[in-house]
Amino acid sequence: MKTFRPVVITGQGWLLPPGVELRQFHPQATAPAAEFAPARLRDFAAGDYVRDPKVLRAMNRLFQVAAAAAVLAMRDAGFQLARDLTGAGHDPARCGTAVAMSEISPLTQNLLDAVIACSPGGRFDLAAFGEIARHQLHPFRRLTMLPNMAAAHISLLFGLQGPSYTLDSGITAGMQAIREAYWAIAGDKADLMVCEAADSPENALRRAATQEAAGALVLEAEASAQARQARILARVRAQPEYPCTAPVSGSCAAPAAGSLLAVLASLCEIGLDPPQSLPGLELFPPASTAETVSSLTPREGRA
Helix, strand or coil: CCCCCCEEEEEEEEECCCCCCHHHHCCCCCCCHHHCCCCCCCCCCHHHCCCCHHHHHCCCHHHHHHHHHHHHHHHHCCCCCCHHHHHCCCCHHHEEEEEECCCECCCCHHHHHHHHHCCHHHCCCHHHHHHHHHHHCCCCHHHHHCCCHHHHHHHHHHCCCCCEEEECCHHHHHHHHHHHHHHHHHCCCCCEEEEEEEECCCCECCHHHCCCEEEEEEEEEHHHHHHCCCCCCEEEEECCCCCCCCCCCCHHHCCCCHHHHHHHHHHHHCCCCCCEEECCEEEECCCCCCCCHHHCCCCCCCC
């Protein structure tokens, strides 16, 4: 009979706009989704998280927000730089990502500006568009339209060379990202996985209904976390099979991130005694201590 390795959570990070609290995403939250007024992060500076300006130019706003939450979670887990993984005894080939993304609209503001500029009198001039696009649109613009590029950027930031998943399944995507990461570690295909979900109205197909938010978790094999004496926030266990259903009230305001933010809310708001059950997922107190997660001070990221 196949045995599965114990999996723990060692890092967390999130970014929420003003007026939105993490506990609103908890499964038992009473506020309906309609009470989430769409808003963007305030004073968000992607350069605070991604230092390379060339990398930032290849990221759209959604990817920048996703990368920022992942950086916060990795910092919380004790990894400031890519070399910290090997310094802690991790093999980069066994460290990966699982990222939840919503569908991305190709109608960015710079494209709209270029189209308007070459449409005098309402008539589109293709030759003029080609000239304007050559100077004003980034040559790698198409890469900002690919949902799986968020996972690629996060992998490059931390030198992750292991499994890389991108989930695009609506309001179940955030929870599914955690489940995929869990099984990669439990099945001995990875030792550490960064779980990430993000939304932004700037890149959404339906901008008015989308809340700008992001959440991230670091899942790790319990043996690896104990070997490097990491702070363990919780143990996690995923069910082998679970139907795709709406995970939390209010999550439709953040289609990809809502269910992952619900897991963060369970970690930070109410503790894990008794264990918390979410769709297809269970969270337990750390095995090595009686201290519950609710008594820990989370190093959260807000913007």
